[in-house]
Amino acid sequence: MRINSPLGQVLLVGFVCFACPGMFNVINGMGAGGQMDDNTAKNGNVALYSCFAVFGCLGGGFYNILGGRLCLCLGGLTYALYSGSLLYYNETKKPAFVIIASAILGVGAGILWTAQGVVMMSYPAEDQKGRCVGLFWILFNLGGVMGAFIPFGLNFHSDKGAVSNSTYLAFLVIMILGALLGLILLPPGKVIRDDGSRVVVKKFTNIGAPTGSTPIQFGAVNGVLFNLRTRSLNNALYWGSQMLGAYGLGAFLDNPRFGRRARAVYGLAIVGAIFSATWAGGLALQLQYTREDHPSNIDFIDHPSEFWPKFILYIFYGMCDAMLQTYAYWVMGALSNDSSVLARYAGYYKGIQSAGAAIAWRIDAVGTAFLTQLIINWGLFTLSLPFTYFVAREVKETCNDGAEEKGEVADKE
Structure with a gap:
């Protein structure tokens, strides 16, 4: 595999996201950022995703000015700042720095995911987009899998509810290294596809920010039911299930046995x-407890009968999340090969998603019942299906209509 191939560049961005957003997902997946005071982390997430919603839509402008390398590096460093703020909180119990760092992370993550979106949706050829999305998601979530074993190992014999300083230091180092890795991203004009054509990336003004994980998964299941070492183990396998979901659906969406429109419709089904x-499984579980009265400190060794049903549901939550993201990116990539058009699609999709995440974390922070949160999530998902079907019906067999002819290449790096 060539480093100057689209797949090589997608994998490079995948390694950056492995180290930065991947490690952030580990922290978030432990429930309340691993902290005993979960309101600090929840309010931080509100600040974070509120900034996502704004700066995700402005990310294209930053990409035009800074280029992909600096977007990845500077955006990645804001993840390290966030991890450092949790280390500070662990020592002082003062929440202000966490909230400020979360807001800065919202800005930086919007910039980082702008570069990620350009590379993943614009660089691959049409028949490789599903594969590239799936492989990126595998690498991205591999960060979550491996990173989750850090707190699992460091806190295996700990009875404390909060994560140790050594855990946050490990995350901090990994995030800094990942951010620096972004500096070796190639300019678009130096990326060559297998057919010899060069990647064309036009300047644009709108692209997205990353997805926010829903509080119903992290807070209402993993965050409240299990002890720390079990939360960490669940976290690792949650991201592992995302790898399986992304790879499986990505392979189907690139399967040449079916037309692209058929794949879009069948994939949605x-x-x-x-x-x-x-x-439905989540509803069955949620009817068994409330925010005020719930099991706690369930351990995968000491309480196997209580652990396994909840663990299996949590794994399916992870797989579903990755399948949804893979499908959304593939459909957007199948609607056009024009990077400026894809940027607008991604910006609307991710901007709305980030705003929804901010609202979701705020709903959780004010103490809304877990059951109410689940019903809202399920209802909104079901409501979206018919609208998504109409979009899937618009997918054409090819978008090669001259959009990739030779032209001005944005080599700003």
Whole structure:
């Protein structure tokens, strides 16, 4: 594999996201950022995703000015700042720095995911987009898998509810290294596809920010039911299930046995069926406890009968999340090969998603019942299915209409 191939560049960005957003997901997945005071982390997430919603839509302008390398590096360093703020909180119990660092992370993550979106959706050829999305998601979530074993190992014999300083130091170092890795991203004009054509990336003004994980998964299940070492183990396998979901659906969406429109419709049916079944399982679990009265400190060794049903549901939550993201990116990539058009699609999709995440974390922070949160999530997902079907019907067999002819290449790096 050539480093100057689209796949090589997608994998490079995947390693950056492995180290930066991947490690952030580990922290978030432990429930309340691993902290005993979960309101600090929840309010931080509100600040974070509020900034996502704004700066995700402005990310294209930053990309035009800074280029992909600096977007990845500077955006990645804001993840390290966030991890450092949690280390500071662990020592002082003062929440202000966490909230400020979360807001700065919202800005930086919007910039980082702008570069990620350009590379993942614009660089690959049409018949490789599903594969590239799936491989990126595998690398990205591999960060979550490996990173989750850090607190699992460091806190295996700990009875404390909060994560140790050594855990945050490990995350901090990994995030800094990942941010620096972004500096070796190639300019678009130096990326050559297998057919010899060069990647064309036009300047644009709008692209997205990353997805916010829903509080119902992290807060209402993993964050409140299990002890720290079990939360960490669940976290690792949650991101592992995302790798399986992304790879499996990505392979199907690139399967030449079906036309692209058929793959879009069948893919939606697969995602809808698995997601609905998982939400039904979540409802069955949620009816067993409330925010005020719930099991706690369940351990995967000491309480196996209580652990396994909840663990399996949590794994399906992870798989569904990755399948949804893979499907969304593939459909957007199948609607056009024009980077400026894809930027607008991604910006609307991710901007709305980040705003929704900010609202979701705020709903959780004010103490809304877990059951109410689940019903809202399931209802909104179900409501989206018919609208997504109409979009899937618009997918054409090819978008090669001259959009990739030779022209001005944005080599700003």
